[in-house]
Amino acid sequence: MSVAMSVTYEGNLRCRAVHEPSGSVLETDAPVDNGGQGALFSPTDLVGAALGACMLTIMGKLAERRGISLEGAELHVEKAMVADPQRRIGTIAVRVAMPAGIDPALRPLFENGARSCPVLNSLDPRIEKTVSFEWR
Numbered sequence: 357m358s359v360a361m362s363v364t365y366e367g368n369l370r371c372r373a374v375h376e377p378s379g380s381v382l383e384t385d386a387p388v389d390n391g392g393q394g395a396l397f398s399p400t401d402l403v404g405a406a407l408g409a410c411m412l413t414i415m416g417k418l419a420e421r422r423g424i425s426l427e428g429a430e431l432h433v434e435k436a437m438v439a440d441p442q443r444r445i446g447t448i449a450v451r452v453a454m455p456a457g458i459d460p461a462l463r464p465l466f467e468n469g470a471r472s473c474p475v476l477n478s479l480d481p482r483i484e485k486t487v488s489f490e491w492r
Contacts, residue, residue, distance in 0.1 A: 370396070400445050404433040405481075407448065409476040410488075415452075418469045422462070427441070428455035447484040456492040463491060 360376040371388035384399050386392025395489060397405060398454045408431040419426040438446030467489055469477075479485065 368393075371399075400435060400437065402447060403475075404435040404448060407450065407473065407475045407479075408433045410473040411450065411452065411470040413468050414469045414473050415433075417467060424458065424462075426455060429453065444480070445483050448479070448486075450487045451490065452486075452487070453490040454492060458491070460491070463489070 360377060361373055363371050365374045366383070369390075369392040370416075371384045372453050373384070374380070375382075382402075383396050384395035384402065385394060387398045387401075390398075392398070408492050409414040411427060412426070412431055415429065416426050432451045432453075434447075434449045435445055436447045437443060440446070454466065458466070467487075470489075471487060476485065476487075
């Protein structure tokens with residue numbers, strides 16, 4: 357399945373992306389350390405956001421199949437850039453805080469599900485990736 361998106365350069369290091377099937381719009385800005393204002397997600401910030409949304413979506417699907425609510429699950433992503441020799445994402449650290457009441461026997465299911473996320477598995481192998489879970 358393919359999905360089309362249109363991206364337009366708006367000037368001042370900002371872009372506007374349109375998800376063609378839905379018409380949904382998002383805008384980006386270059387980060388301060390790369391000449392932008394840092395007022396919006398940067399393109400590489402979106403990688404982190406996509407990773408977090410992907411992991412929670414996969415875990416949500418697993419929970420729904422078992423009649424479990426994951427409401428309240430939170431995911432924190434921290435992304436750091438490097439320049440070696442080109443500017444790129446160097447590290448991504450993910451911390452998942454799961455809601456209370458999930459059977460401890462199901463923890464591996466959710467952890468493995470999150471790690472099977474297509475975004476995580478599409479990232480450059482040079483990116484140092486860590487994923488940790490906090491079970492309440």
